[in-house]
Amino acid sequence: MIKLFNSFSSDKDNFEPFKKNLVRVFICGPTLYDYTHLGHARIFLTYDLLCRHLNERGYATDVLVNMTDINQNVFNKARTESKDYAFIARFYANKFAEDLLLLNIKSINRLAYASDYVCHIENHISNLLDQKVAYYANGNVYLDTSNIKTYGMLSKQSKDQLQLHRLDMGPNKKNPEDIMLWNCSEDFEFSWPSKFGKGIPWWHIQDTTVALENFGINYDIHGGARELLYPHHEAHLAQYNMLSTCENPIKIWMHVGLVLSNDEKMSKSIGNVVWSRDLVQKYGQNLLRLYLFSRHYRDDVNFTESQIAEKKPFLNKIYLTNTMTSNKTDPSLSKLLDEFLVALDDDLNSPKALEIFENMCSKVIEGKSLSSYDFERICQVLGIEI
Numbered sequence: 001m002i003k004l005f006n007s008f009s010s011d012k013d014n015f016e017p018f019k020k021n022l023v024r025v026f027i028c029g030p031t032l033y034d035y036t037h038l039g040h041a042r043i044f045l046t047y048d049l050l051c052r053h054l055n056e057r058g059y060a061t062d063v064l065v066n067m068t069d070i071n072q073n074v075f076n077k078a079r080t081e082s083k084d085y086a087f088i089a090r091f092y093a094n095k096f097a098e099d100l101l102l103l104n105i106k107s108i109n110r111l112a113y114a115s116d117y118v119c120h121i122e123n124h125i126s127n128l129l130d131q132k133v134a135y136y137a138n139g140n141v142y143l144d145t146s147n148i149k150t151y152g153m154l155s156k157q158s159k160d161q162l163q164l165h166r167l168d169m170g171p172n173k174k175n176p177e178d179i180m181l182w183n184c185s186e187d188f189e190f191s192w193p194s195k196f197g198k199g200i201p202w203w204h205i206q207d208t209t210v211a212l213e214n215f216g217i218n219y220d221i222h223g224g225a226r227e228l229l230y231p232h233h234e235a236h237l238a239q240y241n242m243l244s245t246c247e248n249p250i251k252i253w254m255h256v257g258l259v260l261s262n263d264e265k266m267s268k269s270i271g272n273v274v275w276s277r278d279l280v281q282k283y284g285q286n287l288l289r290l291y292l293f294s295r296h297y298r299d300d301v302n303f304t305e306s307q308i309a310e311k312k313p314f315l316n317k318i319y320l321t322n323t324m325t326s327n328k329t330d331p332s333l334s335k336l337l338d339e340f341l342v343a344l345d346d347d348l349n350s351p352k353a354l355e356i357f358e359n360m361c362s363k364v365i366e367g368k369s370l371s372s373y374d375f376e377r378i379c380q381v382l383g384i385e386i
C-alpha cells in the first residue's frame, strides 16, 4: 500500500486513486518569465519520481501542469525587453519544456496556458456569483470565504487567524481574508473583456479552472511548493469545493520543501539563484537526481555545489554495476529490491531507497548476481539514464 503525507490530514494517508488504475496529478507550474531554477526543478523531479514509482506499481499517470502567463511579472519582462507579452510567455514556455527534457522528466503529459482558459474562468466566476459565494466590490469580484465552512482547514488556520491576513485589498471588500477572483483595476496595462467588465482573472481561479477543465470534478494529487499552501492552495480548494459536485475533490495535498541557497530563499534580488540547466550541463541530470533524492522531499534543502559532487562515487558505482549485471537476481538482492520499492511506498522515502540501491550495487560489485532487467527497473524508477 502506498502512503503519502497529506497536508490536509497532516498524516500519511493510504493512497487510493478515484479511478482504479489511473492517478491524476495537478502540479502548480511556472510563471512564464524566467528559466527553471533548482527549487522548481526539485518540485518537478519529486513528482516525476512519484509517477515513475506509481508506474512501477502498476498505475498509469496523467499529469497536468499549468503555466501562468497572466501575471504582472510576465508583462514587466515584456516591457523591459521591448517584446510582445505573448512572445515572452511562449519563449519561457519553450524554455520550461527544454528544462523538463534536460531533467529527463517524461511524466508530465499536459501543459496548459492559463490564458487559454479565460472564457472558462468567466463561467466559473459566474457560477460562484450565482451560488452567492462570490460578490462584486467596486467592480472587482471576490470569493466570500465566510460562506465556506471548510475555509482554513488546509492551512490549519482558525477564522481569527485568517482575518489577520489582508489579501487583495480593495474598497467594499467584505472580509479581509476574501479571495480575489476578477481584478478590474485600471492600473494594469493588460486586461481581458468579460461580463464583469475589463479586467484580469486573478491567480487562484486560473489554476482552479485549468484543473476543472482538464480533470473534471475530482483528481488525486495536488502538488507544489510548501510556500503555496496559503493562500494559493487554500483558495484553490475553497473554489474547487464550490464548483465541483464532489465532496472531497482532491485526495492528497502533497507539498515539497524549499531549496535554500546559502541559507536564504533563492531570489534574483539576492543574486543566489541557481538555474537547473546550468547544473545539468555541469553535473548531468543523473547526479542531480541522486543529490536531490538523497533528501526527503518534504525537508528543506540548503544547496551547495559540493553536495552534488559528493554523489559522484555512488553514480560511478551504478555505472560499474551496469557492466556486471547478469540474467538472474540472487534472492538476497530480490529482497533488497522489494525493500527499495517499499521505502518509496512510504511517502516516497527516497533517501532510504537510495541507501538500499547503493548497498545492492556494492553487493553486485562483490560478486552477487543482479539481472539487467531488475537493474533497469530501479534506474527507470529513479530516472537514472545509463
Ligand SMILES: [Zn+2]
Pocket (backbone or CB within 6 Å): 027, 028, 029, 207, 224, 232
Ligand atoms: Zn497553482
